[in-house]
Amino acid sequence: MTKYIIKRLIQLIPLLIGITLITFFVMHLAPGDPTALFTDPNIKPEELTRIRANWGLDKPVIVQYFVWLKNAAKLDFGYSYISGKPVIQEISERLPNTLILMSISFALILLISIPVGVMSAVRKGSAFDNIFTVISFVFMSIPTFWLALVFMLIFSLKLGWLPSFGNLVLPVTVMVISGLAGITRYQRASMIEVLGQEYIKVARAKGLPERMVIYKHALRNALIPIVTMLGLSLPDLFGGAFIIETIFAWPGMGRLGVAAVFSRNYPMIMGITVLTSLMIVIGNLLADIGYAIVDPRIRYAKKE
Amino acid sequence: MLRKNKLFIFGLIILISFSLLAVFAHMIAPYDPSEIMENEIQGPSVSHWFGTDDLGRDILSRIIYGGRVSLSVAVVAVAVALTLGILIGSIAGYFGGLFDEIIMRFTDIMLSFPTIFLILAIQSVLSPNIYNVMIVIGATSWMGIARLVRGEFLSLKEREFVEAARAIGCSDLRIIFRHILPNSWPPVIVAGTLGMAGAILTESALSFLGLGVQPPMPSWGNMLMDSQAYLIDAPWMAVIPGLFIVLAVLSLYFVGEGLRQSLNPKEKQ
């Protein structure tokens, strides 16, 4: 087990280098740079050249990358081109807000999707199952930002029930609706597979009450993939957060990132990309480990 | 099965209608989508079925032309993704070994990115337009297809017909393209359909943020961007393009799901 964890942790390093390398080069490919902040056309071009040199932006890209990498290893992600504050400080100020949004949303998603998925599986082919299948598909087809706009229109502007910014209710609702479908279907598929297993047939043959079969035997095993689900949903949860935070002006890391992208705030873009990717990678690692612990089949296989 | 069939048919009908609208836009649209008329911000009426926008342009015509944009982006983006995915996946799956290792590492790296953020970052440094949107979406969504194709290749390359082909002296390239690939079409087609659905959603999100298709060329996404300032005054500007996005994506999902079930021999109903 520990060997497995260590092996995976070591694999993290080339992964991170790959991620940072790609991001850095993409950022620097372009014909523009942070002096894009200076939108006043009255500023003389020589001033921009001088400032670029001061920021070290005139050195070859590969040199800039290694300078960045050296600092990043010390967790020094430089200073934001906009506020002059250390990148790591600004991100840590905003990260908790994003995590709150994501965790509440994910918890609600699980709360709804597990029962619905299980019920759909148990009553496969029934009206219940079919209706919820269609609903799932519809939810998956709704663009997140459009849902956000429509909700804002109805609940903030027309009905005045909720403020359009600073409040969690709408962002969470949008995030939950967007993420619900995928997990519900996954849960359903997992439950269907488990219900088709031999030992379930055996349990039924033994005469056990149906409810016991479902909840005691099948459910436990069908829940195992939920752990993997957490890992797999992370990229989407983060992605959703970026857009939703921007629309609802929620002061999280996502909005910080989108603003950084628009203003070519390289240090901030690098910091957020690296940290988000790191969280996704670690999330997947934890999911894999959790899966290995929880699923006896894998655990025993590893022992060999 | 019957139920699913109904959904599949529904999706297919919508898709075909949208495609026809896209191809024959210039004949079907009542007005020129850029034409500025004297009556801006009008609700749906007899002369303008979907109303007019803030510059007095006919929304129905813009929706039709916008559909052309959204569908073409979806098709090209998926074509790019499929090309990349098939190429990368088949090399990894067929040759295995170090190739496989390196390629899979690279795929893992790409999968670890918060994709939408990466796309945003890329688009912000380019001057966004319909063409680089197609390429960027394609270049960031090939991973799933690559994995799929690799999986197919890993299982198929040990089969007898491959052995036989090798025995006759077929080159690797020939084996890949003439023998193995044709047998792995089914999951790839399904993946392609789902990819198109995703591409439409991504393009509209990008255009909504101003980093996708640029006005005045209409796209369902950038029409939504323009609608934000008029949310209260002209809610139809926001509601209608969104509904079309939902319809297009939904029909792609229904068609994809239907294909998956019919092409997959293991699925019993």
Place this chain on the structure above:
Amino acid sequence: MKILIKSFLIASIIVSFAFALDHDPNGRLILSLGGEVSVMNPILSTDTTSSAIEGVIYTGLVKLDKHLNFVPDLAKSWKVSKNGLVWTFKLRKDVKWHDGKSFTANDVKFTFDTLMNPKVNSVRRGDYFIDGKPIKFKAIDKYTIQAILPKPFSPFLVSAGMGILPKHLLAGKELDMAYFNNHPIGTGPFKFVEYKTGDHVLVSRNPEYYGGVPLLKEILFKIIPDENTALIALKTGEIDSTGIPAKDFHPIKSVNLFKYDALLYTYLGFNLRSPKFTDVRVRQALSYAVNRKQLIGLVFRGYASPAYSPSAPVSWAYSGDVSKYEYDPEKAKQLLKEAGVRDLEFTLFVNQGNKEREKGAAIIQQQFKKIGVKMNIRVLEWSSLLKVINARKDPKDYDAVLIGWSTGVDPDSYSIWHSSQYPGGLNFIAYNNPKVDKLLDRGRREQTKTGRKKIYAQMYKEITGDAPYIFLWYPNVLTGVRDRVGGLSEPGPAGLMVDIEKVYIKK
């Protein structure tokens, strides 16, 4: 006599009492900011949100009154030497920094020396060089500072208005990363209290302010990036003032509306080195083809003024005696025919992210279509656009561009129109008119306002005759202020809160 004085005293006591009764001594004004604050340092910042905060925390040698005239601020008087080269400023002796230390001429010299230090990332540095030679600052004594110019330069007073930084806190420190930039200390009517990222900036009354004790206790700047959200906040009373989008500019309960001209204009600039635009008749034709009324109606709901010359009507140098190309599509077609041009097609560059320019371009595209001209619109990301128009090559790689200038307080526009400012300056259209060059030089040297006005009037006439730009619009500034706020200045391009220390909240 004694009775007169006594009654006067009593009267003023009563009046000030009444006045005191009217305003709330603990009044907190809530304003909105459209985005995050960057660095709160006037020599470094380039965005409008930071300058809003700097405007209440820092002061400069001079400031603008509501008529855009320069009046004393930190400098109580100034004079220019006969040859126009030496400006001597006599400073106030009663000014204290927010941390209690005294302000002296050394702070002024320090500020400008730092600004001109090439290692400091200040974009304003170029403003203090005239024809490549620096302006030198000398502290004559504790309260006298001199600026020695390499050449006579009337627009200098604009640069003299720069906010002054405290030497005792910043000397020897690296300015770009300084802690100070997020915790500023200035000489202005309000002191910095706190900045909560993504949420607000709070400043409080500086009781030692040399211009009089401010009537407001605090000002809270709330960060609200979306203008529609800000409007809602204004309506509910969550904020006291904000800009109002043109389409929403109608009576709002408990809110006073103000409309005034801004000091900027938007234009369509032709690349004069492109063979498509060398014939002045083509440029004039395109100018005649633009229906500014329709443009302004659709984009601004009427809240903008049509522009026909490179000077905003609120500027003292404005002259109406210019070549106006008012909407006349028949004339446009005729001119094109005369010039022998058929099927003219060109590409217009617009920068991404500016809704008004985007819409304007779309409308102009349709208007040109009516006279048989095909204009393609290409949206470029801002710095990509800058790269194209600032490239040091000749000819540059563009046909036409839709962009704007803020005219600034001084009418000197040397950098935009002088032939020497191409290809390396702001004259990216390659405008070259020797008469205009001479007028620009004279305008900088002439010391009297009346003299300069005559010179610039002549210049505008020349420029508009050449039609190098299609001048499009001067936007209006539309603001709403809740009626509980008093002490506002007359609406004008200097804004509504010219003397922020006189603004108050009614009880």
